[in-house]
Amino acid sequence: MLVVMKAQATPEEIQAVCETIELLGFRAHPLPGAQRTAIGITGNKDEVDRGNLEELSGVAEVIRVSKPYKLASREVKEEDTVIRFAGTDAVIGGRNLAIIAGPCSIENRDQAFAIAEHVAASGAQFFRGGAYKPRTSPYAFQGLGLEALRIMAEIRDRFGLRIVTEAIDNESLDLVAEWADVVQIGARNMQNFSLLKRVGHLRKPVLLKRGLSATLEEFLMAAEYVMSEGNYEVILCERGVRTFADHTRNTLDLSIIPAVQRLSHLPILVDPSHATGRRDSVLPMARAAVASGADGVIVEVHDHPEKALSDGPQSIFPGQFATMMNELEQIAPVVGRNLPRGIHIKAAKA
Numbered sequence: 347m348l349v350v351m352k353a354q355a356t357p358e359e360i361q362a363v364c365e366t367i368e369l370l371g372f373r374a375h376p377l378p379g380a381q382r383t384a385i386g387i388t389g390n391k392d393e394v395d396r397g398n399l400e401e402l403s404g405v406a407e408v409i410r411v412s413k414p415y416k417l418a419s420r421e422v423k424e425e426d427t428v429i430r431f432a433g434t435d436a437v438i439g440g441r442n443l444a445i446i447a448g449p450c451s452i453e454n455r456d457q458a459f460a461i462a463e464h465v466a467a468s469g470a471q472f473f474r475g476g477a478y479k480p481r482t483s484p485y486a487f488q489g490l491g492l493e494a495l496r497i498m499a500e501i502r503d504r505f506g507l508r509i510v511t512e513a514i515d516n517e518s519l520d521l522v523a524e525w526a527d528v529v530q531i532g533a534r535n536m537q538n539f540s541l542l543k544r545v546g547h548l549r550k551p552v553l554l555k556r557g558l559s560a561t562l563e564e565f566l567m568a569a570e571y572v573m574s575e576g577n578y579e580v581i582l583c584e585r586g587v588r589t590f591a592d593h594t595r596n597t598l599d600l601s602i603i604p605a606v607q608r609l610s611h612l613p614i615l616v617d618p619s620h621a622t623g624r625r626d627s628v629l630p631m632a633r634a635a636v637a638s639g640a641d642g643v644i645v646e647v648h649d650h651p652e653k654a655l656s657d658g659p660q661s662i663f664p665g666q667f668a669t670m671m672n673e674l675e676q677i678a679p680v681v682g683r684n685l686p687r688g689i690h691i692k693a694a695k696a
């Protein structure tokens with residue numbers, strides 16, 4: 347159920363409606379919009395009795411949400427969600443494209459700084475790097491853990507880049523939430539519901555990757571798990587799914603972009619690196635991602651991919667990343683977008 351407040355409803359009226367919902371034993375999720383505030387109701391097994399709610403002061407109407415995902419759906423919030431990063435001009439969602447770039451894994455300080463310098467020079471606003479790696483083999487490099495988080499924090503201080511890194515379990519989540527700007531939940535954890543709920547308690551944006559065989563509804567339900575706990579800053583990410591095709595590591599399902607945008611207000615990025623697994627396919631698919639309406643891309647970049655401890659074959663060279671930025675900059679206006687170059691840190695107020 348959804349309570350739509352009148353455009354002129356006061357904060358006190360919104361608060362009173364939320365309290366009434368909570369008194370009924372449900373959870374209230376106030377979602378401010380440009381025109382009016384909507385209040386999502388979750389936790390109800392059956393239909394909520396709309397009678398009492400409709401009579402409360404400031405309420406315009408009470409409507410039923412038809413989709414199983416409520417807070418993630420456009421029925422509850424019409425306008426696109428735009429995620430902002432305090433103290434900077436960086437956004438994910440809206441007109442500006444978000445570009446996240448960096449190595450698959452943080453291998454050491456020199457490697458991470460060298461790559462960060464390249465991607466910052468080309469105008470990326472976000473730096474990615476794995477500290478905790480979900481590897482198919484237990485013998486493969488598992489990540490530097492806390493040491494990697496510390497290196498990325500230094501990179502944020504040095505270049506201004508906002509940091510995106512993955513949490514793989516409860517233990518790593520506590521640390522990642524402390525150090526990162528965006529918490530990534532990987533494809534293999536998309537249906538780790540206890541982890542999703544914990545992420546829902548954070549007040550930090552979450553990059554949620556689509557599971558290897560997840561349907562659109564399962565993907566949006568995973569986002570709903572996070573949002574139902576009160577964290578509404580979810581960024582979806584298409585990273586390819588398993589199919590019979592063996593010319594790429596996974597199959598990039600770009601047709602999910604318009605489908606997500608029809609059903610949900612959440613931003614959606616594309617990861618052409620994991621989707622294709624091949625360096626030569628990353629640029630063409632990054633172009634296609636932006637052309638298809640994605641809110642940005644996340645790509646793996648390495649200055650010595652032949653020596654990379656993970657995902658070398660799909661990591662593009664810094665020069666290719668610079669080319670990608672130039673190409674995306676040209677495609678962006680064709681689809682009503684803009685590619686910002688570099689991150690601007692606002693001076694702290696005295």
Ligand code: PEP
Pocket residue numbers: 450476480531532533534555585617620
């Ligand atoms: C990654 O981003 O390095 C990663 C492991 O991604 P995914 O969860 O999409 O495989």
Ligand code: MN
Pocket residue numbers: 450451620646656657
């Ligand atoms: Mn990787």
